[in-house]
Amino acid sequence: MSGIGEDLKRVLGGSKVETDPHVIRLYSREPSGLEGMVEAVVFAESASDVSKVLSYAYEKEIYIYPQGSSTDLVGGAYPERPGVVLSLERMRRIKEISVLDSIVVVEPGIRLWNLNEELSKHGYMFPIDPGSVKVATVGGAINTGAGGMRGARYGTMRDWVLGLTLVLPDSEGTILRLGCRTLKCRQGYDLARLMVGSEGTLGVVVEAVLKITPLPENVVVVLSFFPRLEDLVEAVIDIKSRAMDTLLMEFMDADSARLAAETLGASIRPDGHMLLVGVPVNREASERVLGELRSIMAGAKASSIYTARSMEEAEEKKLLEIRRSLFATQAILTQRQFQGRKVMMLMEDIAVPPSRLLDAVKMLRELEERYGFKTVLGGHIGDGNLHPTISYPADDEDAKRRALEWYYEVMKLAVELGGTVSAEHGIGVLKKKALELELERIGSRRALELMRGIKKVFDPKGILNPGKVI
Ligand SMILES: Cc1cc2nc3c(=O)[nH]c(=O)nc-3n(C[C@H](O)[C@H](O)[C@H](O)COP(=O)(O)OP(=O)(O)OC[C@H]3O[C@@H](n4cnc5c(N)ncnc54)[C@H](O)[C@@H]3O)c2cc1C
Numbered sequence: 001m002s003g004i005g006e007d008l009k010r011v012l013g014g015s016k017v018e019t020d021p022h023v024i025r026l027y028s029r030e031p032s033g034l035e036g037m038v039e040a041v042v043f044a045e046s047a048s049d050v051s052k053v054l055s056y057a058y059e060k061e062i063y064i065y066p067q068g069s070s071t072d073l074v075g076g077a078y079p080e081r082p083g084v085v086l087s088l089e090r091m092r093r094i095k096e097i098s099v100l101d102s103i104v105v106v107e108p109g110i111r112l113w114n115l116n117e118e119l120s121k122h123g124y125m126f127p128i129d130p131g132s133v134k135v136a137t138v139g140g141a142i143n144t145g146a147g148g149m150r151g152a153r154y155g156t157m158r159d160w161v162l163g164l165t166l167v168l169p170d171s172e173g174t175i176l177r178l179g180c181r182t183l184k185c186r187q188g189y190d191l192a193r194l195m196v197g198s199e200g201t202l203g204v205v206v207e208a209v210l211k212i213t214p215l216p217e218n219v220v221v222v223l224s225f226f227p228r229l230e231d232l233v234e235a236v237i238d239i240k241s242r243a244m245d246t247l248l249m250e251f252m253d254a255d256s257a258r259l260a261a262e263t264l265g266a267s268i269r270p271d272g273h274m275l276l277v278g279v280p281v282n283r284e285a286s287e288r289v290l291g292e293l294r295s296i297m298a299g300a301k302a303s304s305i306y307t308a309r310s311m312e313e314a315e316e317k318k319l320l321e322i323r324r325s326l327f328a329t330q331a332i333l334t335q336r337q338f339q340g341r342k343v344m345m346l347m348e349d350i351a352v353p354p355s356r357l358l359d360a361v362k363m364l365r366e367l368e369e370r371y372g373f374k375t376v377l378g379g380h381i382g383d384g385n386l387h388p389t390i391s392y393p394a395d396d397e398d399a400k401r402r403a404l405e406w407y408y409e410v411m412k413l414a415v416e417l418g419g420t421v422s423a424e425h426g427i428g429v430l431k432k433k434a435l436e437l438e439l440e441r442i443g444s445r446r447a448l449e450l451m452r453g454i455k456k457v458f459d460p461k462g463i464l465n466p467g468k469v470i
Contacts, residue, residue, distance in 0.1 A: 004062060004084060005040035011052050016043050027085045029078055030070045031327075033344035033394060034429075036079035038065065043090045047165060047206040051173030053086055054204065054464075058171050063466050066200040068109065068140030071132040073347045074428030076144060076199045080467045086204065088139050094118055095207070103162060103181055104212050108139025108205045124212045127154035130424070131324060139205045145197030147424035149323075152382025153247050153280075154213075156424055158196040163209035166195060166202075169464045181209045194454070199426050200465040202458040216280035219247055221314035222293045223322075224302040225257070225272035232273045233358055235300035236381060239277065242292075248278030249382030250323045253361060256376045260322045260329040268322065271303045275381070276323050278314070286310075323378060326387055330376045334391040337374075342394040346407050346430075347387055350414035351423035354384040363413045364388050371406040385423040408434060415441050427469045435469075 005019035018024065018041045029035040039062075044050045057064045063083025070077045079085060091107035094115065098104070099122055106115060112126065113134045119125050129148035130136050136146065142164070147156035154160075163179030179185055179192030195202060226232040232251070239246065252260065257270035275297075281289045286309055297305045308314035327347060334343045352360045361377070364386075368375040379386035388410060392399035411421040411434035421427075421434040439447050451470045455462070 004060070007056065007060075008040055008042055008053065008084070011056055012042065012049055016045060016049065017041070018043070024085075027067065027070065027087060030072050030075065032073050032075070032346065032430075033342065034075045034078045036081070038079045038083050038085050041085045041087055043087050045090050047167060047175055050086065050088075050167040050204050050206050051175055053084070053173070054167050054169045055171060055173035057084065057463050058169055058173070058461060061461055061463060063463055064169065064204075065465055066139070066143070066204045068137030068143075069111070069132070069135040070140075071136055072140065072144060072426065072428060073349070074422070074425050074430045076426050076428035076465075076468055077140070080429055083466075088137065088204075088206075091206065092137075097122060097124075097212075099124060099212075101181065102183060102212055104210050105181070106138050106208055106210065108142070108208065109137050112136050112138065112141060119212055120215060123215055125215050126160065126210060126212055128157055128160060131327060138208055138210070142196055142205055142208060143198060143200050144426040145424060147380070147383075147385065149248055149250060149380060151380050151385065151424070152249050153245065158193055160211045161192060161196050161208060162211055164192045164195055164205055165207035167204045167206055169203070169459045169461070175206070176203070179209065183211065197426060199428065199469050201455060201468050202464065204464075216247065218283050218286055218309075219278045219280050219311045219314075220286050220290045220293065221248070221276070221278045221308040221311065221319050222290070222297060223268070223306040223319040224275050224277075224297040225254075225270050225304045226275065226300065226302050227254075227272040228301070229253070229273050229358060229361060231301045232275050235275060235296055235302070236354070238296045238300065239293075242296075244279055244289075244292075246277055246382055247280050248276055249380070250274075250276040250378070251357075251381035252323055252326070252378035256326075256329070256378055257322055259333065259376065260325045263329050263332045264321060264325055266318060266321055268306065268318065269304075270322065274322065274378075275302075276320065278311070326376055326378045326389060330389040330391055333374060333376070338391075338393045343391050344394050344400070344403070345389065345391040346403055347389040347425075348407065348410045349385070349387060349422050349425040350411060350419055351383065351385040352414055352417040352419035354381060356417040356419070357381060357384060357386075360386060360413065360417055360419075364410065367406055367409055367413070371402050371409075373403065373406055383423070384419065412437065429467060432470070
């Protein structure tokens with residue numbers, strides 16, 4: 001492996017290649033605690049840079065790990081084996097915003113938050129909003145197939161990608177355009193969407209054409225707590241039966257909401273399971289819709305109800321804070337519990353049909369008891385996506401074994417309830433076995449062979465993000 005950094009400096013120029021071990025270490029890990037080590041980090045500044053790197057890697061058979069901000073939670077971006085991290089963070093230009101065409105053309109390293117800051121000046125937004133929105137990049141979000149709190153209304157990345165420019169891991173580092181800049185597009189097999197959720201295993205995204213949508217005129221927000229989970233579900237059924245078009249429908253169980261509020265020192269005192277609902281409205285309809293939501297919550301026996309007439313008011317009153325703090329709560333808990341020790345965190349990402357939520361929560365609490373891990377539990381109830389989260393000390397082999405067993409059991413219960421092992425984070429290295437289980441249960445084991453075939457076509461030498469997904 002020696003000399004790769006020097007070679008790459010010759011190919012790209014010294015300012016684009018980093019070989020300092022301290023910097024390399026920063027780019028070789030992800031928030032779950034997984035960590036690897038590579039020979040160099042390349043900071044590409046153009047499609048041509050990416051093409052040169054992939055062509056060089058193809059010739060020398062070097063593993064390449066594409067990376068946005070590395071906030072992946074399933075080991076998708078971290079280098080499991082030796083090789084080179086290919087950071088796209090310097091490619092962050094917005095090339096075009098066209099309100100008339102309802103599109104934006106961007107480089108992959110732009111962060112979703114910064115993209116939305118620009119779009120909001122035009123009254124538009126890009127609606128995918130993972131909890132990591134302030135740092136998550138467009139390239140990373142495309143490749144994980146990210147979703148977020150607005151998923152029940154706006155879906156995930158696959159619903160918003162129209163076209164991509166991709167660099168292939170072949171001898172030329174071929175640059176390929178896929179898809180269109182029109183909303184309707186039939187171009188044979190849909191290769192652009194095949195890239196969505198492919199976790200950097202098929203090609204490197206160097207440009208994306210994304211759909212955009214107008215910002216809602218206003219959003220009213222209600223945060224309620226329910227002593228009985230059954231009553232919270234009644235409130236959700238009532239909202240859905242009235243065909244209310246929700247933007248947010250978020251959940252946290254009673255223990256986790258209380259823990260989060262205590263940990264954050266929040267002014268809100270949770271006294272039950274938490275339901276956070278946001279509904280987009282015209283300004284004139286705000287009071288009426290807010291009243292309707294309040295009466296739904298009261299009718300379902302909520303023990304406390306907090307309301308906001310706008311998103312700005314909801315932010316001011318910190319109504320979204322508890323739900324947003326899922327990962328942070330687990331991190332703070334962990335620091336208290338395992339002071340000074342390196343800790344690994346496992347954040348699950350299952351989805352079950354919302355009608356099976358009660359069963360899922362009950363089964364998750366049983367698993368918590370069986371394995372003895374304090375579990376912070378919340379998620380997107382509107383689309384049944386749950387994120388139970390645990391942590392354990394990295395140096396405790398027995399805890400690691402039990403934690404990974406817990407992780408697998410959670411995915412198994414999702415499949416048993418008719419759900420899926422990953423709603424939005426992807427498969428990475430941590431969910432490969434569970435993906436096999438899911439495909440087997442639905443009678444699609446052959447799909448794995450097809451996926452392996454696709455990987456071979458795009459990446460014949462297997463140099464791009466090896467060991468991930470399949
Ligand atoms: C606190 C927290 C909350 C989160 N909440 C959510 C949530 O609500 N919803 C959700 O969906 N996710 C969530 N995530 C997971 C993650 O943040 C998102 O999936 C995010 O979109 C990843 O972006 P990134 O830039 O960090 O990608 P990275 O982690 O850098 O990369 C992700 C994957 O994409 C590949 N990749 C990156 N860029 C490219 C490129 N240009 N070309 C080819 N491959 C590429 C990588 O190799 C890797 O496989 C959360 C993570 C954290 C830490």
